[in-house]
Amino acid sequence: xxxxxxxxxxxxxxxxxNRQCAIQAESFRQAKFDRHEQTRxxxxxxxxxxxxxxxxxxxxxxxxxxxxxxxxxxxxxxxISEQIVVYVKHYLYSFGYGVASFYQLPNNMSYGSRxxxxxFSWLLAKRNIxxxxxxxxxxxxxxxxxxxIIDRAKNxxxxxxRLNHKLKTLLSSEKEQIRIMHKLHIxxxxxxxxxxxxxxxxxxxxxxxxxxxKDFQKGLLDQRITYLSALASWIGEKDLFWKWMESVLExxxxxxxxxxxxEVKKPQKESTITKDLVAINKLLLEKIExxxxxxxxxxxxxxxxxxxxYAQLRSAMASRYxxxxxxxxxxxxxxxxxxxxxxxxxxxxxxNHLSNPEETMKYPIADVIEQLNEATNQLKTNLMIAREKYKxxxxxxxxxxxxxxxxxxxxxxxxxxxxxxxxxxPPKFDWIGQGIISSLEHLxxxxxxxxxxxxxxxxxx
Amino acid sequence: MSIVxxxxxxxxxQLGYEFFNTxxxxxxxxxxxxxxxxxxxxxxxxxxxxxxxxxxxxATSDLPLARAVMIDxxxxxxxxxxTKAKMSKLWSYDPKCCIRKKRGxxxxxxxxxxxxxxxxxLEEIMDSVQRQVEYCDRFSGFLxxxxxxxxxxxxxxTRCTEELRDRYPNSQIINExxxxxxxxxxIVQDYNTILTLSHLYKASTGLIILENDKLHxxxxxxxxxxxxxxxxxxxxxxxxxxxxxxxxxxxQNQHSKRNDYAGINIFGEIGEHLCSHTDYKLLxxxxxxxxxxxxxxxxxYNWHGLLKHLHQMLIANAFMEESKYTHIELAKLSSGLPxxxxxxxxxxxxxxxxxxxxxxxxxxxxxxRDSRLYVNWMPNSSGLATxxxxxxxxxxxxxxxxxxxxxxxxxxxxNVTEKAWNMFANRAYIHQYISNGISExxxxxxxxxxxQIITNYNKL
Numbered sequence: 047x048x049x050x051x052x053x054x055x056x057x058x059x060x061x062x063x064n065r066q067c068a069i070q071a072e073s074f075r076q077a078k079f080d081r082h083e084q085t086r087x088x089x090x091x092x093x094x095x096x097x098x099x100x101x102x103x104x105x106x107x108x109x110x111x112x113x114x115x116x117x118x119x120x121x122x123x124x125x126i127s128e129q130i131v132v133y134v135k136h137y138l139y140s141f142g143y144g145v146a147s148f149y150q151l152p153n154n155m156s157y158g159s160r161x162x163x164x165x166f167s168w169l170l171a172k173r174n175i176x177x178x179x180x181x182x183x184x185x186x187x188x189x190x191x192x193x194x195i196i197d198r199a200k201n202x203x204x205x206x207x208r209l210n211h212k213l214k215t216l217l218s219s220e221k222e223q224i225r226i227m228h229k230l231h232i233x234x235x236x237x238x239x240x241x242x243x244x245x246x247x248x249x250x251x252x253x254x255x256x257x258x259x260k261d262f263q264k265g266l267l268d269q270r271i272t273y274l275s276a277l278a279s280w281i282g283e284k285d286l287f288w289k290w291m292e293s294v295l296e297x298x299x300x301x302x303x304x305x306x307x308x309e310v311k312k313p314q315k316e317s318t319i320t321k322d323l324v325a326i327n328k329l330l331l332e333k334i335e336x337x338x339x340x341x342x343x344x345x346x347x348x349x350x351x352x353x354x355x356y357a358q359l360r361s362a363m364a365s366r367y368x369x370x371x372x373x374x375x376x377x378x379x380x381x382x383x384x385x386x387x388x389x390x391x392x393x394x395x396x397x398n399h400l401s402n403p404e405e406t407m408k409y410p411i412a413d414v415i416e417q418l419n420e421a422t423n424q425l426k427t428n429l430m431i432a433r434e435k436y437k438x439x440x441x442x443x444x445x446x447x448x449x450x451x452x453x454x455x456x457x458x459x460x461x462x463x464x465x466x467x468x469x470x471x472p473p474k475f476d477w478i479g480q481g482i483i484s485s486l487e488h489l490x491x492x493x494x495x496x497x498x499x500x501x502x503x504x505x506x507x
Numbered sequence: 508m509s510i511v512x513x514x515x516x517x518x519x520x521q522l523g524y525e526f527f528n529t530x531x532x533x534x535x536x537x538x539x540x541x542x543x544x545x546x547x548x549x550x551x552x553x554x555x556x557x558x559x560x561x562x563x564x565x566a567t568s569d570l571p572l573a574r575a576v577m578i579d580x581x582x583x584x585x586x587x588x589x590t591k592a593k594m595s596k597l598w599s600y601d602p603k604c605c606i607r608k609k610r611g612x613x614x615x616x617x618x619x620x621x622x623x624x625x626x627x628x629l630e631e632i633m634d635s636v637q638r639q640v641e642y643c644d645r646f647s648g649f650l651x652x653x654x655x656x657x658x659x660x661x662x663x664x665t666r667c668t669e670e671l672r673d674r675y676p677n678s679q680i681i682n683e684x685x686x687x688x689x690x691x692x693x694i695v696q697d698y699n700t701i702l703t704l705s706h707l708y709k710a711s712t713g714l715i716i717l718e719n720d721k722l723h724x725x726x727x728x729x730x731x732x733x734x735x736x737x738x739x740x741x742x743x744x745x746x747x748x749x750x751x752x753x754x755x756x757x758x759q760n761q762h763s764k765r766n767d768y769a770g771i772n773i774f775g776e777i778g779e780h781l782c783s784h785t786d787y788k789l790l791x792x793x794x795x796x797x798x799x800x801x802x803x804x805x806x807x808y809n810w811h812g813l814l815k816h817l818h819q820m821l822i823a824n825a826f827m828e829e830s831k832y833t834h835i836e837l838a839k840l841s842s843g844l845p846x847x848x849x850x851x852x853x854x855x856x857x858x859x860x861x862x863x864x865x866x867x868x869x870x871x872x873x874x875x876r877d878s879r880l881y882v883n884w885m886p887n888s889s890g891l892a893t894x895x896x897x898x899x900x901x902x903x904x905x906x907x908x909x910x911x912x913x914x915x916x917x918x919x920x921x922n923v924t925e926k927a928w929n930m931f932a933n934r935a936y937i938h939q940y941i942s943n944g945i946s947e948x949x950x951x952x953x954x955x956x957x958x959q960i961i962t963n964y965n966k967l
Contacts, residue, residue, distance in 0.1 A: 065636035197884035200784065204884070207783030214677050215647075222645035346661075 065094040080160035088162035092134045099173045128153045509643035512575040516660025517584045519652040524588045525741040529749045558754040558768035569598040576635045582607040604635040607738045612658030616699040617943035619662020648679030648774035656687035656696035661703040667723035672710040679712045679774040686718040705956035713782035713878040715790045721826040731799040747792040750908040755894035759892045781912045786963045789916045794908040808905040818874045824853035855913035856966040859892045864905030922942035924957045
């Protein structure tokens with residue numbers, strides 16, 4: 047047994063020549079006493095040996111995933127060390143190694159070096175690894191290997207040179223582009239570009255289109271027209287689409303009622319719908335507020351009778367909307383039987399007893415929407431009423447005044463609007479109306495200063 | 508694409524003149540003599556003629572000017588060539604780009620290379636070059652025409668190449684160097700050759716080497732010219748050069764309707780396909796057919812015959828078409844059978860085949876793709892780049908050119924190096940170089956480079 051050290055050392059030299067990681071005779075000795083720090087060394091040794099006996103070449107660790115990927119398709123996300131262990135176990139089993147304690151070793155390479163040493167020696171004996179090394183001695187001694195490396199280096203140099211020349215070509219093309227672009231810009235200097243308003247020259251695309259009007263017609267214009275018409279048709283047909291989407295949603299609810307009920311209950315959905323409704327509510331309130339303000343503004347006139355009338359109107363409207371939107375706390379819950387979102391509306395009285403579920407009134411969402419719709423309609427009719435009132439007011443003003451029209455200058459933005467107002471003028475003032483229209487038409491074309499001056503002159507007394 | 512040509516020395520200028528004439532002849536060929544300028548102004552489409560014209564000329568209000576800089580240390584040849592071009596009433600040189608000096612270089616490479624420390628001349632050259640480069644929309648590279656024997660062409664040409672490499676690091680520089688007659692009259696031509704070759708090897712993208720001996724033989728044996736003069740030889744070189752450099756398209760783009768002539772960068776292609784490895788930069792042009800003027804009418808062209816001959820020329824490293832080749836079968840070579848010892852097997856690194864003429868579809872280039880022609884480390888089927896043009900070129904209905912980076916150069920360089928080394932061993936004429944600023948170490952470096960080139964090519 048004295049020569050065992052020498053024997054192991056020569057084995058190590060042979061092994062190390064044929065693989066990338068080195069192993070020492072000391073490792074064998076330590077493995078004999080099952081020292082844990084040698085476990086990884088032996089797993090790797092086994093892995094290399096298996097690879098060698100299979101592919102007759104040593105597999106670098108980096109390529110492992112390629113090898114194992116085919117084997118364990120779903121396990122390639124394992125850490126590389128575990129992949130090695132699984133791989134080794136798999137192949138040793140397929141080679142016919144039957145020691146159960148070997149397969150019970152953990153995948154994390156924590157212990158078991160003696161078991162591994164035994165497995166390795168079995169492999170060494172069974173698969174004739176050293177013999178296959180001996181067969182390949184000729185390959186090792188021949189210089190073909192070195193030639194191959196030189197060829198590869200030369201090829202790499204060649205590829206590198208090609209890349210270099212390609213870059214030079216690219217650079218010359220780039221320079222050409224710059225030169226031609228410069229020429230183009232100089233040539234079209236002092237021409238207003240349609241695309242880039244700040245440029246005082248044409249862009250290359252514009253030049254191209256000018257040079258090739260057919261392309262402009264065929265390609266770009268048609269393309270844009272198609273796009274615009276598609277956009278227009280979408281606006282017309284989007285209702286259809288949303289109706290269709292509704293059916294899709296219904297389809298989904300139908301499915302989920304038969305399959306999985308829990309799918310439907312999603313807190314995010316609940317909160318968003320609540321949020322949405324609250325936001326809608328807020329928006330509506332704001333709009334109402336704006337409208338009433340607007341109404342009050344227009345109702346402010348010299349006539350106290352009228353102003354009181356508007357005040358009444360305003361208060362009436364405010365109370366109406368308060369009813370519909372007041373204290374509306376909207377919750378949504380999933381009615382599992384109906385599989386529909388249900389809004390829980392808390393009445394004003396129950397604000398203090400929110401915790402009491404029995405006192406909450408349940409409404410389907412459709413009801414709430416209906417209510418909101420009603421409110422909106424009401425608002426619209428109110429607005430109509432207000433407008434009518436305003437018209438009447440204008441009539442009064444026109445008929446009562448002795449022809450002095452005080453129109454806010456800013457309001458004269460459209461003759462049509464004024465025309466509409468003037469239609470309400472009694473027939474006896476028809477000539478005034480004609481005069482106003484003609485002078486307004488004139489005014490719009492004048493400069494602001496002129497406008498004011500002419501406006502001053504325009505005192506029809 | 509535009510190429511700026513530098514004509515250096517007596518030979519370079521004469522060759523340049525022939526070259527531009529050949530190019531212009533080819534452009535005019537189908538359009539009559541005086542329609543060029545009108546045509547260029549009239550058509551919008553960028554066709555072959557435009558591309559060819561733009562590569563080597565630019566239009567002015569007067570005659571078209573060649574994109575060239577003429578350089579010589581003697582005024583005579585430059586003036587001569589300038590007048591000849593102007594007298595042709597077809598094209599001219601830019602008078603601002605004619606650079607000449609009063610005193611010649613006396614066939615001394617060192618005198619041309621060091622120029623007595625004459626920085627003014629170099630600056631003058633570079634100014635003219637810059638002028639030409641600025642005329643180009645797409646500048647693709649420099650073509651330097653020079654001989655190796657004389658002092659100006661080789662010495663000043665080398666210096667110019669190095670300077671150009673310095674100032675235009677991203678451009679391609681191709682040197683067309685003409686190898687002197689083996690029994691030339693210039694006694695130091697071998698020195699000049701070795702010095703030029705070794706210096707250019709560092710600065711240049713690629714060196715196209717054409718040998719006077721072989722060109723002479725082409726003139727006498729193929730073109731049946733009785734008293735061969737320099738202009739005959741120059742015409743053959745110009746024919747080869749223009750055949751490769753004039754616009755052509757990729758084989759793949761042959762049928763595409765897109766206007767391919769606009770994007771051509773032939774120098775880039777040459778650099779990329781043939782000279783990517785810094786150890787192998789020597790190029791050779793073989794072409795077919797070469798027929799004397801009087802037998803044009805009796806010639807029948809077919810692609811099969813032409814390409815077969817060209818292929819044989821490539822394998823056997825023959826510079827011209829011959830009825831009797833030392834036939835080499837590729838199959839024999841690869842099977843390892845003993846080949847006759849004096850037959851050199853010509854291995855290529857890469858080849859560029861340019862086919863010009865009618866019925867290109869019928870040309871079968873498969874033989875040139877054979878991987879046995881190429882070195883082991885060349886990736887499969889990337890050894891051959893093929894460029895085509897369906898326009899007949901220079902009187903020939905069909906013609907094929909092969910720009911090849913192969914072992915063709917070994918015997919030539921070997922020969923010259925040997926002779927030069929023998930002279931150097933005796934220290935013959937060395938003092939003339941030393942007195943002009945070239946040391947013996949420079950010589951030895953150059954010899955080493957030449958030997959290295961030979962070794963590199965030998966090892967293929």
